[in-house]
Amino acid sequence: MPNTRIKSRCLDDLTDQERLQDRLEWEGYTEKKMKSDGNCQFRAIADQVYKSADFHKRVRQEIVQQLKSRPNAYKEYYGKLQYHIQFKEYVQDMSNDSEWGDDITLRAAADVYGVKIVVIASYKDIPSFVILPKSQKEPDKVIHLSYLEGAHYDSIHLRQGSSTRKKNKEKDNEKEKENEDLKKEKDKEDKKNKREKAEKNNKKKLYRRSHFSNDMLMPL
Incomplete structure (x- = not known):
């Protein structure tokens, strides 16, 4: 059934949360809410990869290890984010519990687990985006996340x-x-x-x- 609510109102009239929910409904996803403790991205990835958000610490460790072992693979993206600290400091901070994940950690996750990451987002002009691992163009395994801009990640599953x-x-x-x-x-x-x-x-x-x-x- 088409989502008439999103068609009946201009996108500018929707809040980020409403826009995200409309897109999830339209694509046939249900959200599994993650705890808002600064670990939401890692919890969401853990839920998709290990079937439990409780493995978020393990996911963080594996992603940080990837960043440490292959810094040159991610420095290009790091430069685009224009953080005001050196990459080494960034990686060190990312190893801390409750440090928010970002685009770089998503890219590292795709490489670590060899998965395609599909993110349904709340951006006005970008309803979704895909991150592929560098090792392969179209991996067999796909994980799905939702992203409320600047605020929160959740794990999502197709109905x-x-x-x-x-x-x-x-x-x-x-x-x-x-x-x-x-x-x-x-x-x-x-x-x-x-x-x-x-x-x-x-x-x-x-x-x-x-x-x-x-x-x-x-x-x-």
């Missing part, structure tokens, strides 16, 4: 039946893309044929013009 609808939607999108690619290829071929035909006609015109001129110059 029963939503998975099939989502797969069908993905198939439709793939088919649509395939059709678009075929159309582009056909348009390209048509342009090529038109260009070749135009060149052929131009050659004929030049030949006729040249032949006509030669006839005119022949002595009587």
Whole structure:
């Protein structure tokens, strides 16, 4: 059933929380609430990976170890966040309980667990985003999180039946893309044929013009 509530109001009229809830409903997710203690991102990842948010300390340790062992893989993203401390200090702070996770820890989590991370977010212009591990483009395992901008992460799960609808939607999108690619290829071929035909006609015109001129110059 379509979500009529989100269509009946402008996105600007929704609070971040309302916008996020509408998107979760539309995509067929239910939220598993995480404790708001500064560990919410790690709790949400633990719930997805280890089936229990209680493993959040283990998740934090594994992510921090990843950051320590491969700093060059994440310094690029760290620079974009414009934090005012050195990367080494950042990693040290991240090892502390209740230190908030961020984009970098999400990227490290994708690499540590070899998973695709799908995040449904409350941003006005970005309803969702995906993080892939560097080791592979499309891993088999996918974990799902929700993110209330600047505030909180939760673990989310597809409702029963939503998975099939989502797969069908993905198939439709793939088919649509395939059709678009075929159309582009056909348009390209048509342009090529038109260009070749135009060149052929131009050659004929030049030949006729040249032949006509030669006839005119022949002595009587």
